[in-house]
Amino acid sequence: MSDKTVKIDASNASVPVKDPATATTTANATTPAGETKLTNKELKELKKREKAAKRAASKPANSDASTGANSSAGNPSKTQKEGKQVAASSSHIKKQMNSAKIKESNNKVPPMVGHLETREQRISSSPQIANIVHPSIFSLTLKISTYKIVGSTSRCLSMLEAFKEVIKSYETPEATSLQRNLTSHLSHQIEYLKTGRPLSISMGNAIRWLKQRISVIPIDMKDDEAKSQLIDEIDLFIQERILYSDKVITQSASKHIQNNSKILTYAHSEVLEKLFKFCSLEENKSFEIYIIDSKPLFEGKKLAKRLSSINNIQCHYNLINSLSTVLERSDIDFCFLGAHSMLSNGRLYSRVGSALVAMACKNKNIPVLVCCESIKFSDKVQLDSVTLNELGDSDDIVNVKPFNKKGFNLEQYLTGLKVAENNNKPQQQQQQQQNKKINDNNNNNKSLKVDDGDNEILKNWKTELPFLNILNVLYDLTPPEYIQKVITEFGALPPSSVPVILREYKSST
Structure with missing residues (x-):
């Protein structure tokens, strides 16, 4: 009798026992196949949310248990209702977690820059x-x-x-x-x-x-x-x-700008704008400025608009894709760049595209000068622009209206002729032919306008093109060998002297 019971117990005990390898395979099999792998940062955030949800769910349960333990013991139906409420809250939490995963996957951030926060995550x-x-x-x-x-x-x-x-x-x-x-x-x-x-x-x-x-x-x-x-x-x-x-920097950097000089700059910088105005208005120098710009912010338009009203300055506005042509056809004397920050290892951390401009000027033996205040100096050391950067909205790169359309000038010319003809007619005839004019304009627009479908290929790229990732990085890193000198309020220094300025400033404060 005892042997039978032992056999029965052994058989019952052998039912739940499983091999660890099979347990892991079954656990992996239960996970949904379509779910993407999460990074370590995303897993930590999910764990934090789970802990917060468990704490929020346990607070009302603990308070009810401390106040009404006796009543719950006498009323089993009440405990069943509380159990249903806890289960409903846990299912609601799981739904929120799943929706959070879906939202994170819709951001479509490449894994290489997954550690950088987007605006939604902030x-x-x-x-x-x-x-x-x-x-x-x-x-x-x-x-x-x-x-x-x-x-x-x-x-x-x-x-x-x-x-x-x-x-x-x-x-x-x-x-x-x-x-x-x-x-x-x-x-x-x-x-x-x-x-x-x-x-x-x-x-x-x-x-x-x-x-x-x-x-x-x-x-x-x-x-x-x-x-x-x-x-x-x-x-x-x-x-x-x-x-x-800024005043000290402009006075020091103005020595590099002479009459009939040709200066190249990129995007917009407050200290460079003050420098160009100081050379033109205070020192009465006449020179040319080639402004290189790029999307999506087009900061160079602001600089070109403010400098174009000055008589002594001749402005040239070009996009960054024409940089090589500008360097080939024009004899540039100096390249002035603004700075977001100067790092401790002498690298320039500035608007994306600055490294390309500095490298192209270095290739043409054009001196690159950086104007930067000491408040922008940082004791950080960075070797690439991926470790620390800022991500902008990807739609800012995609949603750019075309500069010109086919048939646009002809369309404007025809509408101008119709307006001139209508102005010569009496007002009564204009009212009678108003409906006809609207129909004619619609027909002309349909015949002259080109289908803008090609310009809206990437309109719904997040949903229609799942394998496409568009990255809008706002800053890049320029190596110190491309920079000749950094002009600060302490004077013109090589990029390797950034740690010296940081040490002297910290000791003085």
């Missing part, structure tokens, strides 16, 4: 702090995200002006001090500011300086005095580190 990962964000930070974030404010210097200036408004309207809560609470209050503003675009190097340096100045405010100082002192220090910082630095 918004989803940011905390819900809209109730404590200052209105000036709201408007600044909107302008930065829509590229109304572009450029490292312009963004830094606008951020400091917004911080002045935040400090003016700040009120210290009870049982705290300004030195401790204002830093955390500014941190919330900065976190929301990051949702528009990542902070530039100059913005990060300015934020670190401001927090350091807040930390050294005496504890016994009144709030009004402390706020007025901080605002005055911000104004002094803007004057010394940005405005005065």
Whole structure:
């Protein structure tokens, strides 16, 4: 009898036992075949969401268990209802997780740059702090995200002006001090500011300086005095580190521009615009500027528009695909480039396309000069433009209207003739022939307009072309061997002297 029971127990025990290899194969078989593999960063985010969902689901269950344990023991139907609610909440969480996976796969970011955050990921990962964000930070974030404010210097200036408004309207809560609470209050503003675009190097340096100045405010100082002192220090910082630095750089770089010089530049830079205006208006020099530009931002249009109204400057606007032609046909003397940042290893981190321009000029033995303020210097070391960069919207590259259409000039000419004929006729005849005019215009437009289907091939590329990835990288990295010198407020230095300036500045502060 005991042997039988042992056999029965052994048979029952052998049912759930499985080989580990078969267990893994069955586990792999249960996973859906169409699901894409997630990166380590995405897996960590999913685990965080699962933990947060479990905590949110366990909170009401724990509170109900502590208050009504006796009643639930006497009412089994109530426990069944609670179990159904927990199951429904878990299924709802799973649906949210699946929808989150689908949204991430629709971003279509190549795995090589999967570690870079898109704007959707920045918004989803940011905390819900809209109730404590200052209105000036709201408007600044909107302008930065829509590229109304572009450029490292312009963004830094606008951020400091917004911080002045935040400090003016700040009120210290009870049982705290300004030195401790204002830093955390500014941190919330900065976190929301990051949702528009990542902070530039100059913005990060300015934020670190401001927090350091807040930390050294005496504890016994009144709030009004402390706020007025901080605002005055911000104004002094803007004057010394940005405005005065630009003046020194323009005076130093103007020595390289002479009468009848031919200068090549790329995109738009605030300090270069001040340099060209200073040479023309203050020093009365006449020279030519070749502006190279590229999509999707077309920043060079802003520079060409502002310099074309000056008599002493002759502007030439070209796209980057005609760079080799410009270098072949025109005798360029110098190439001036702006900077987003100068890294510690002497590399230039600037608008995408700057490395191509510098390399082409180096090939033609044209000196490349970089104008950069010391506030843009960074102690980071970077060897490529993939490790650290910013991703723009891919649709900005695709949705570009064509510059010209076939038959457009003929269409405008015919409509102009019809308008001239109608102006010579009496008003009564115009009213009688109004319907006929509309029909004629529609017929002419149908016959003259070309089908723009070719221009909208990539209109729905995210859904119709699953294997196509369009990457909009905003910055690139220029090696130091392509750069002859970097002009700063400390003078003209080689790219290898960037760590020296960083060390001297840190020791002085």
